[in-house]
Amino acid sequence: MKHILIADDDRVTAALYARALQSKGNAIHFAYDVMQAIMTVTRSRVDAVILDMHMPGGTGLDVIHRMKASNRLGPIPIIVISGTSDDVTAAKALEMGADVFFSKPVDMHMLHDVVYRILAGEQPVLPSPPGAQTLDPCYHGA
């Protein structure tokens, strides 16, 4: 069983992500602000983090920073999903150690595929068709 943390203060979005990722008996954990996200990854077993950039109490970058500063938490894959699609935000998140950056809204099948490939230690397939308006994934993994 894999443990996935969904850190997003938008509970509708979080519920949709959970629905997409809860197959195969995986455990989904939720955090609705930055502090809760940091507490959860610190105290619980988490195998991957789905991270929103805009949350109460800080930003997704704060969570990435805290995780990457830790030897134990550093290797946990981080998939950033943001309603802000600007290149600066994406570049910053990836530079700090996020593995993938998506702009909202996200195709749930794509999210499922990317997360499970990362959890399986595979490189995710990230089709980025020319002119795609809503899907802007960037992969920065190993």
Next chain:
Amino acid sequence: MTTLAIPQVILTQPRAEEPQCAPPGQRTATESCRPLRVLMVETTNFASLSPELALRKTGNAVWVAYQVEEALDFLREAAFDVVLIDIAPAPLVAMNVASALRLNEFRWAQSTPILGLVTTPWDIGAEEIMEAGFDGFVSGRLKTETFVQEVKAALVCAEIEPVTDAAALLQKAGGDLAFLRELVQIFEEQMQADRVAIADAIREGNCAALRFAAHKLKGMVANFTESPVIGLLQEMEDAAANGECSGMLRLLRPIHDRLLSLSRELRQAVRDGAGGRS
């Protein structure tokens, strides 16, 4: 000073189901089917007797509040078709009252049209009036029939097109109607929290909080549909990012109307089994 006692009956009357405004193209404003329920808010101790009498003479029900708290109590307890605020004697006070009513109503998921009573249309800039939360203004010096017609004409509803497709909604929920119902319930709860956050941010002039709250609500709505409310919330988010919070009162009513419409559509989709599928 002529202070009218607050009628106790108002506390037990059911709220009107629908505002007394005419959907465009369906009926003219003068063909209203029932009398208006009007809340007049005086900004000085002197009542605007002419407009009040004009409304009463033509069969409309009028309540008068002399303080913003009193007006808020009225709005909390009963539905009104329109709020009239006398602008001319004390424009700044009137704008503060309109702002307070608009912000509180947004928090309560209500939206009563607010019209300013002016001596002449030149009493105060129209832009300032709208930015304070008014929906328009009428001259209090018109003849009775004309005045009442002007008030009713200002109550024409915005026409809001449906923005959801039941089958597409169900598809977003993976074809699971129970999950869609759960999503809609989460939406309703979170929307209310976001409305409060937006109203509080505007009241406090906290642009960072306003930007955050507008962004969050926009993202949540986008999960369901491409409603025009997304554009309005984006406008609010952009303005807040530029440090312009105070003028955002003018967006609260259109945002409310569209959120209300979206909410009704979502609930209807769930009730209908999202297009008949289960």
